[in-house]
Amino acid sequence: MLKEPMLSWVKSTFPADEVHAHCDGPCGIYDPSSARIAAEAVLSMTKKIVALYEDGTNSLAAQNTLSRFIAIKEEEAQKAKDELLILWTDYFKPPHVEKYPNLHDTFWKAAKLCSACKVEVSVEHAEELMDAIKNIHGIFWATKNRDVAWVTAG
Amino acid sequence: MGHGGLTRHVPDKVDELTDPVAQVVPSLSLAEFLLWVARRRKRFKVIGDSMYPVLKAGEELLLRPLSRTESARVGDIVVLNDPRGGRQLVKRVVRVEADEIWVEGDNRLDSTDSRTFGAVPRASVVGRVTCRFG
Numbered sequence: 001m002l003k004e005p006m007l008s009w010v011k012s013t014f015p016a017d018e019v020h021a022h023c024d025g026p027c028g029i030y031d032p033s034s035a036r037i038a039a040e041a042v043l044s045m046t047k048k049i050v051a052l053y054e055d056g057t058n059s060l061a062a063q064n065t066l067s068r069f070i071a072i073k074e075e076e077a078q079k080a081k082d083e084l085l086i087l088w089t090d091y092f093k094p095p096h097v098e099k100y101p102n103l104h105d106t107f108w109k110a111a112k113l114c115s116a117c118k119v120e121v122s123v124e125h126a127e128e129l130m131d132a133i134k135n136i137h138g139i140f141w142a143t144k145n146r147d148v149a150w151v152t153a154g
Numbered sequence: 155m156g157h158g159g160l161t162r163h164v165p166d167k168v169d170e171l172t173d174p175v176a177q178v179v180p181s182l183s184l185a186e187f188l189l190w191v192a193r194r195r196k197r198f199k200v201i202g203d204s205m206y207p208v209l210k211a212g213e214e215l216l217l218r219p220l221s222r223t224e225s226a227r228v229g230d231i232v233v234l235n236d237p238r239g240g241r242q243l244v245k246r247v248v249r250v251e252a253d254e255i256w257v258e259g260d261n262r263l264d265s266t267d268s269r270t271f272g273a274v275p276r277a278s279v280v281g282r283v284t285c286r287f288g
Contacts, residue, residue, distance in 0.1 A: 019233050
């Protein structure tokens, strides 16, 4: 068929004017790194809670530290969940779901992991959450045709 | 199915817009291609997802400019001048009133349209989409 190559030649040689099937987003700035930072804090706090428990938590000072670690872990787990939900419901669009059919399941499971990390003291779940966010990082930057390396602060 | 393509089929109520047949934008025919060569059609490239899934971002379309006496009809996909200036939009005509038309994106969750900027003057419609350029 000659039609296809001819049309692509026309398209590349004579660029068409643009028409906008557009939507005014509020800012359009999204980045999975904010979820990653919160999840890293969750993993770090979870490890610290386990270490503190193994050292003994009888003293008042240790009890105080334990309470603070737990409070931070819960707060950061909630933050990770909020950030993931923003990406899921605001950034990702139907064409992305078409391309990544597991997208909804991926986000649903990652959000559940945030809840598990908030409720439990589980290094395993915190590490699974990091893996889930790493996976989302890959999908997110692939939708923007950008190759962005996965880096962690910890 | 007795419906023709977009160019012949005119839905008479908005409900019918959910009918996939009414949403079809035909692919390029030889006749449309020759009309484009003869400059009776304009070519446009779609940016954005507000007309998804009927029009996908990056896709190209042919447009038949409307004459002065002609009006867009309910169900048409039209190109119009953004009432807020600057660019041109592609949207579907949902209502036609005396001097104005109401346009919306098919992908209502991801569209800025008459729900935001109100009805637009009929004169702001540049033309009707006749087919895909491809």
